[in-house]
Amino acid sequence: MFWKTFTKGLWRENPVLKLVLGMCPVLAVTTSLENALGMGMASTFVLVCSNTVISTIRNIIPEKVRIPCFIVVIATFVTIVDLVMAAFVPDLHDALGIFIPLIVVNCIILGRAEAFASRHPTMLSIVDGLGMGAGFTLALAALGASREIIGSGTLTLWNELTLLQIPTESPVILLILAPGGFIMLGLLLAGMNHFSAWQARRAGKAIPLPATMDCRTCTLCKWGS
Amino acid sequence: MKDSLKLIGSLTAICIVSGALLAFVYDATAARIEAVAQMRIAAAAAQVLPAHDRIDDAIELEHNNRRYFFSPAYRNEKDLVGYAIQFSTSAGYGGEIRMMLGLDIDGMTTGLVILPGHTETPGLGAKITEESFLEAFRDRPITDTNWRVKKDGGDMDEITAATISSRAVADAVMQVAEAFEAHRSTLREGI
Structure with a gap:
């Protein structure tokens, strides 16, 4: 039960790659692996804390004012993260800028509060927060790492630990600009869809087709055959 | 109820x-x-000013509705070596660009740095943080230099394909020079 709740955030209901939620920070801060990880961890912290508190007090929050209550709880934890990051990791805080306060309006967090934490016991909600947070962080890290490698030709952490250095004079700058975020996210989502189709075919199941596509634009059924 | x-x-x-x-x-x-x-502030000042061992709180000056922070720096605890001037511009291609200019007591610039947190385009406008662009701002008399970029008839080399960012920095320094000229008397001794 706990394990299933955790893993659904990683893959089956991954907030970025399957539910396509929270696109604003996803596109804006994934210009480097470090920013992506920082944003992922900050969001995970807020998600776990808000899930914990909201599921604990879910029975005393009146139905009619639940959304304002959720938002106050979430905003409190976001402000705590903002202050703590400004004090202890100021460079990362600067790089993420306005997107830290904007975690308040990240629909993944309010979404989990409404859809999960307000209906499930505390322990399970913590696990849900951890799973969703980990899934969010992983998706951000994948985007951040690929954009940094192609767009800057490097992969570094904390400004000094160089994990990878591509010997090139002119990296594809487009990838760390805004359009590059859309392009990389599109490629990642297409890859995910094709992988799911391939998996479904191998298991002999029907392929879940994207709702808004028809056979003129979609080649999913041919994949893996 | x-x-x-x-x-x-x-x-x-x-x-x-x-x-x-x-x-x-x-x-x-x-x-x-x-x-x-x-x-x-101390780390940036160490980059733009000659050797010093003490920096005092900034003197805040206003000129043309812009604010400038002049932090006096001292050697041997009492000899003024110059000012670290903090200022910013929003004329860049992204958002605000914050900078610090060093100025010695003879009115010569001793260095310019772009402070972290700017959002100029990576690979183009972001080149304003590179030494090859910033070195032109060092060792010049603050009041007798035409700080504009060459495209605008000044002395500063602009960065190819990043004229807006280069111009934003050069014009901001030009305005520091004007602010300094206007407030020369309020700043202490020497200068």
Whole structure:
């Protein structure tokens, strides 16, 4: 039960790659692996804390004012993260800028509060927060790492630990600009869809087709055959 | 009536608890956030000013509705070596660009740095942080230099394909020179 709740955030209901939620920070801060990880961890912290508190007090929050209550709880934890990051990791805080306060309006967090934490016991909600947070962080890290490698030709952490250095004079700058975020996210989502189709075919199941596509634009059924 | 009291009561209770929690966290981090800001000014000043061992709180000046922060730096605890001037511009291609210019007591510039946190385009406008662009701003008399970029008839080389960012920095330095000229008498001794 706990394990299933955790893993659904990683893959089956991954907030970025399957539910396509929270696109604003996803596109804006994934210009480097470090920013992506920082944003992922900050969001995970807020998600776990808000899930914990909201599921604990879910029975005393009146139905009619639940959304304002959720938002106050979430905003409190976001402000705590903002202050703590400004004090202890100021460079990362600067790089993420306005997107830290904007975690308040990240629909993944309010979404989990409404859809999960307000209906499930505390322990399970913590696990849900951890799973969703980990899934969010992983998706951000994948985007951040690929954009940094192609767009800057490097992969570094904390400004000094160089994990990878591509010997090139002119990296594809487009990838760390805004359009590059859309392009990389599109490629990642297409890859995910094709992988799911391939998996479904191998298991002999029907392929879940994207709702808004028809056979003129979609080649999913041919994949893996 | 009883129902709405319950609504008001529960939301108020949550707000009070969260307010108290935030007051506590703010209290615990305020000193450190302040210290980080001080450290950053000191680190930037070390880059743009000649050797010094003390920096005082900035003197705030206003000129043409822009604010400038002149921090006096001393050697041997009392000999003024110059000013580290903090200023910013929003004329860049992204958002605000914050800078620090060093100025010695003879009115010569001793260096310019772009402070972290700018959002100029990576690979193009972001080249304003590179030494090849910034070195032209060093060792020039602040009042007798035409700080504009060459495209605008000045002395500063602009960066190819990043004219807007280069111009923003050059024009901002030009305005520092004007502010300095206008407030020369308020700044202490020497200069």
